[in-house]
Amino acid sequence: MKANIVLLPGDGIGPEVVSAAVQVLEAVGQHYDHKFVFTEYLIGGSAIDKTGNPLPEETLQACRSADAVLLGAVGGPKWDDPRASVRPEQGLLGLRKGLGVFANLRPVRVHPALIEASPIKSDRLLGVDLIVVRELTGGLYFGQPKKRDWVDGQQRAVDTLEYTENEIERIVDLAFRLARQRRRKVSSVDKANVLESSRLWREVANRVAQRYPDVTLEHVLVDTAAMRLVSVPQSFDVIVTENMFGDILTDEAAVLAGSMGMLPSASLNGQYGGLYEPIHGSAPDIAGQGIANPIGTILSAAMLLRYSLGLEQEARAIEKAVDQAITEGARTRDLGGSLTTTAMTQAIIERLD
Ligand SMILES: NC(=O)C1=CN([C@@H]2O[C@H](COP(=O)(O)OP(=O)(O)OC[C@H]3O[C@@H](n4cnc5c(N)ncnc54)[C@H](O)[C@@H]3O)[C@@H](O)[C@H]2O)C=CC1
Numbered sequence: 540m541k542a543n544i545v546l547l548p549g550d551g552i553g554p555e556v557v558s559a560a561v562q563v564l565e566a567v568g569q570h571y572d573h574k575f576v577f578t579e580y581l582i583g584g585s586a587i588d589k590t591g592n593p594l595p596e597e598t599l600q601a602c603r604s605a606d607a608v609l610l611g612a613v614g615g616p617k618w619d620d621p622r623a624s625v626r627p628e629q630g631l632l633g634l635r636k637g638l639g640v641f642a643n644l645r646p647v648r649v650h651p652a653l654i655e656a657s658p659i660k661s662d663r664l665l666g667v668d669l670i671v672v673r674e675l676t677g678g679l680y681f682g683q684p685k686k687r688d689w690v691d692g693q694q695r696a697v698d699t700l701e702y703t704e705n706e707i708e709r710i711v712d713l714a715f716r717l718a719r720q721r722r723r724k725v726s727s728v729d730k731a732n733v734l735e736s737s738r739l740w741r742e743v744a745n746r747v748a749q750r751y752p753d754v755t756l757e758h759v760l761v762d763t764a765a766m767r768l769v770s771v772p773q774s775f776d777v778i779v780t781e782n783m784f785g786d787i788l789t790d791e792a793a794v795l796a797g798s799m800g801m802l803p804s805a806s807l808n809g810q811y812g813g814l815y816e817p818i819h820g821s822a823p824d825i826a827g828q829g830i831a832n833p834i835g836t837i838l839s840a841a842m843l844l845r846y847s848l849g850l851e852q853e854a855r856a857i858e859k860a861v862d863q864a865i866t867e868g869a870r871t872r873d874l875g876g877s878l879t880t881t882a883m884t885q886a887i888i889e890r891l892d
């Protein structure tokens with residue numbers, strides 16, 4: 540098959556990990572006789588530097604016409620001035636909104652050989668296999684008003700957490716559908732003891748659950764969920780939650796998997812091709828050193844093959860090669876080893892069937 544894939548390397552380690560994933564996709568393309576056409580566009584801080592805009596119109600249009608989009612990360616200290624009117628992160632938020640990708644799937648699997656890389660006790664990590672379904676185009680990151688103003692002679696900052704029933708319904712429904720393909724358990728995470736938006740979330744989740752009598756629904760307060768994630772992570776199958784809660788809980792979940800560099804994601808809505816990115820940021824502390832762990836981005840490329848191109852066998856080949864490389868001891872520095880990004884990528888490519 541032929542597919543047009545837009546690449547958005549972005550900032551910091553973004554270009555390093557995207558280049559690694561492209562090498563893996565090219566190897567898969569050669570092996571299975573597919574033609575992946577890659578075209579690179581600007582986003583984030585590098586786009587601000589070249590165009591003044593963190594999401595140039597050309598980038599958004601290219602992403603809308605592509606079969607899929609693979610993104611590295613955006614942001615970094617260079618663009619962190621709090622008085623700046625444009626920020627790299629606005630480019631990513633604008634892209635997610637512009638593509639309408641409301642469903643962000645973040646699978647978390649713990650490789651048995653990496654249990655010793657995690658600070659959490661080993662018996663708690665065995666067999667952890669959960670997926671966080673994070674709402675991605677609403678909630679606290681997008682609600683209006685979002686502003687600074689002056690009240691009684693001092694500055695005030697306002698962010699708004701808002702959801703409509705439809706926005707909640709479509710993400711919770713997706714979580715239930717996913718649960719049917721897994722262990723049939725949905726944990727809906729909210730803060731319903733405090734937030735009105737969470738009380739609506741709970742009501743809608745209960746309503747959706749009636750359509751899935753074969754799936755168990757539990758409601759978990761987000762603070763308890765954060766605790767359970769490290770104490771009894773095996774108790775989760777599908778977690779569905781608000782945008783910011785999902786953002787925070789998945790960084791925590793990365794600790795289970797051994798490193799921020801391990802976790803992939805897919806952002807979908809069924810209309811455009813889908814947006815694929817590791818869950819980590821631009822990691823300015825290690826950028827440019829060639830030591831970033833490329834696995835989160837490589838596994839995101841596997842999700843791209845599965846969800847946007849329907850290439851299940853090829854997706855599994857990548858996942859298997861990653862598993863095998865880890866089993867056989869391949870480790871970047873974040874996992875306690877010394878492989879460079881390039882060497883880790885090569886170790887994975889060598890193990891592709
Ligand atoms: N999706 C995106 O583009 C995101 C962008 N950011 C932006 O990234 C910048 C840095 O944010 P941080 O809070 O430092 O979060 P970060 O996720 O970039 O880094 C946190 C820690 O994890 C390590 N790390 C992350 N990815 C790694 C990888 N692939 N291999 C090895 N180690 C890795 C970093 O070295 C750092 O110690 C900020 O400007 C932030 O706004 C943050 C999160 C997501």
Ligand SMILES: CC(C)CC(=O)C(=O)O
Binds near residue numbers: 628631632786819
């Ligand atoms: C806009 C991003 C910086 C938010 C984030 O941390 C993420 O999506 O994981």
Ligand SMILES: [Mg+2]
Binds near residue numbers: 786787790818
């Ligand atoms: Mg995040």
